Amino acid sequence: MLKLLRSNADLRALFVAQVISFMGDWFTFVAVTGIIKDATGSAFLVSLAYVSFSLPSFLASPIAGPMVDRFDRRRLLLVVSGGQAIAALGLLTASGDRVWPLFVFQGLISAMAAFIKPAIDAGIPNLARDLDELRTANALFGSTWGVMLAVGAALGGVFSEVFGRNAAFIADAVSFALALGLFALIRRPMQEPQHAHRPTMRPLADMTEAVHYARQDKVVMALIASKSTFAIGAATVSQLPVLATSVYGWKDGGTGMLLAARGAGAGLGPLLASWFTKGSLARVLRVCGFSGLVFSVAYVAAAWSPVIFMAAALITIGHLGGGAQWTLSTYGLQMRTPDHIRGRVMAGDYAIVTLVMSIIGLLSGVMSEAVDVRWTITAFAGVGGLAGLAYIAWTKPIIDKLS
Numbered sequence: 001m002l003k004l005l006r007s008n009a010d011l012r013a014l015f016v017a018q019v020i021s022f023m024g025d026w027f028t029f030v031a032v033t034g035i036i037k038d039a040t041g042s043a044f045l046v047s048l049a050y051v052s053f054s055l056p057s058f059l060a061s062p063i064a065g066p067m068v069d070r071f072d073r074r075r076l077l078l079v080v081s082g083g084q085a086i087a088a089l090g091l092l093t094a095s096g097d098r099v100w101p102l103f104v105f106q107g108l109i110s111a112m113a114a115f116i117k118p119a120i121d122a123g124i125p126n127l128a129r130d131l132d133e134l135r136t137a138n139a140l141f142g143s144t145w146g147v148m149l150a151v152g153a154a155l156g157g158v159f160s161e162v163f164g165r166n167a168a169f170i171a172d173a174v175s176f177a178l179a180l181g182l183f184a185l186i187r188r189p190m191q192e193p194q195h196a197h198r199p200t201m202r203p204l205a206d207m208t209e210a211v212h213y214a215r216q217d218k219v220v221m222a223l224i225a226s227k228s229t230f231a232i233g234a235a236t237v238s239q240l241p242v243l244a245t246s247v248y249g250w251k252d253g254g255t256g257m258l259l260a261a262r263g264a265g266a267g268l269g270p271l272l273a274s275w276f277t278k279g280s281l282a283r284v285l286r287v288c289g290f291s292g293l294v295f296s297v298a299y300v301a302a303a304w305s306p307v308i309f310m311a312a313a314l315i316t317i318g319h320l321g322g323g324a325q326w327t328l329s330t331y332g333l334q335m336r337t338p339d340h341i342r343g344r345v346m347a348g349d350y351a352i353v354t355l356v357m358s359i360i361g362l363l364s365g366v367m368s369e370a371v372d373v374r375w376t377i378t379a380f381a382g383v384g385g386l387a388g389l390a391y392i393a394w395t396k397p398i399i400d401k402l403s
Contacts, residue, residue, distance in 0.1 A: 004136050010127045010186045011137055014120065017182035019144055021081075021116075024175025026259065027156035028091065028109075029053065031165035032102050033241040034252045039097050043242045043373065047365025049102065050238035055358035056107040058351045060114035065347025066206035069340065073119040073190035077183040080115045085176035087112070091169040114354075118346035123190030125334050125342070131279060134334065139274035142327025143267045157256020192339045210344035213337075219281060219402070220336055222395045224349045226288040226329040229391045231356040233296050233384020234322060236377045237262065238361040240315075243373050248308040261312035265319025266326070273324035274331075282402035284332045285395050287324055292388030294321030299381035303374045 005012045032052075036045050067076060090105035124141065128134040160168050214220045240262070244254030269291070277283040298318030305311035329349070337345045360380060368376040 004133060004140065008127065008129065008133065010188045011124070011133075013182045013185040014124070014127065015141065015144065017081075017179040018120065018141060020175045020182070021179040022144065023155070024088075024172035026263075027159060027168040027175075028088070028106070028172040030156035030252055030256050030259065031160045031168035032091070032106060033255060034160060035094060035102060035165055036099050037241060037245060039099050043239070043246070043368040044362075044365040045099075046241055047238045047361050047368070049106070050361045050365075051358045052103045052106045053110050054354040054361065056111035057114040057117075058354040058358065060111040061118075061347045061351030061354075062207050064114040064118060065210065065344035065351075067115060068118045068122055068343030068347060069191075069206070073123045073343070074183060074186050076115055076119050078180055080112045080119075081176050081180035081183060084109050084112050084116075085173045085180070088169060088173035088176060091172070092166055114347065114350065117350055118343050119190070121330055121334065121346045122339070122343040126190050126192065126339065127186075127188060131335075135274060135279050135331065138327060138331040138334065139270045142270035142274075142323065142330065155256075157252045157254070157259075160252045160256075191343075206344060207348065210341055210348050213341055214345060214348070217336065218398050219285075220333065220345065222285055222398050223288075223329045223332040223336065224345075224352060225391065225394075226285070226292075226325055227349060227353040228356050229387040230288075230292050230295065230322060230325050230384070231353045232360055232387045233292070233299060233381045234357060236299060236360070236364055236380045236384075239364055239368055239373050239377055242368055243303070243311070243377070244308065246373060248311075250308060254308060257308065257312055258315060261315040262319045265316040265321075266323030269320040269323025269325075270327035272320065273328050277328060279335075280402075281332055281335065282399045284328045285399050285402070288328055289388065289392040289395055291321035291325040291328075292391065293385055294318065295325075296381045296385030296388060299384075300378050303377035303381070 005015060032049050033046050036042070036049050087105050087108040090108070091102060093105075094101040120141070124137055125134055128137050156168060159171070214224060240258040241255040244250045244258050248254055250257070273287050273291075277287060295318045298314045298321070302311040302314035302318065305314060330346075333345055333349060334342070364376050364380050367379065
């Protein structure tokens, strides 16, 4: 992996930009949920904050997908990163019981993220010089999300308590500005020349084309469904701040610890999974199926752990599976889809998973406030496990055909 970063300057710039941006995001998440929990004491509003990190991405995806395929992906990254930096500064307008700016401006950041992730995911195959580099790059970029979650969440909790939550928002704005500068260093095109600079926009027709393509390819459908089944259980992540504060009696530092545990697992999972799958789509689908079960069992056990440190360890184990599933499904789509439609497929994949996570996040917030956070995590992680079993059964004939 270090060899890849040393030898491929464009992937290095993209990688470092992602690292910096992710760290800023998790600084913000800890601060936003902390402010809302302190100001309102509402588990539902904490869940709504989690939704503000995901649902706007779903709403923006029908426009983001076609733009990623029709416009220069590098320039798109530059413009959107600048917009995110401005929106991050808007978070500073929240104060005391006035928490609505947090939802508004974080929603804007999330909506713009609907352009960032598909552009990066669709562009990586064009920056990788061969299939081995693509596999290595995918594992590296996938694990980075987890590592930066671990580092960003842990540091974010401490940073927020020491320097204040407004300082976390400023750090997030700076991270977007730095990412913009790094995107500007990319020199090679992030898409095939014949597919760039097609300004005619037909959002509905363009996304319909991507849906038809996915429906005709069962492997693509299985890869997209992988994240969706995982998201049923993964949305219980919205309750980690409630678990840390209400059950274990910690503050922002406890939230940061549990999120860091999530990131540690999500960082290691893609590396282990990449070594095992070795570019085989059959193995990718198989790992995606069983990873969801690991996640569900671990989260149920974490919910009932007597101390926060045990819960953190189990959350790490759960996200070994979650990180593997998330990264491998993206890698499979990169291998399977052609460049001219890849951005729309990636945007559709992202849209579906953010929608599922938003709905489950809201439902978990309602249940947590009405019943108990531990039973809430147990219920939704259990449903996620059942979805994982159904996914394994559904994909077995597809895997057999690929093997």
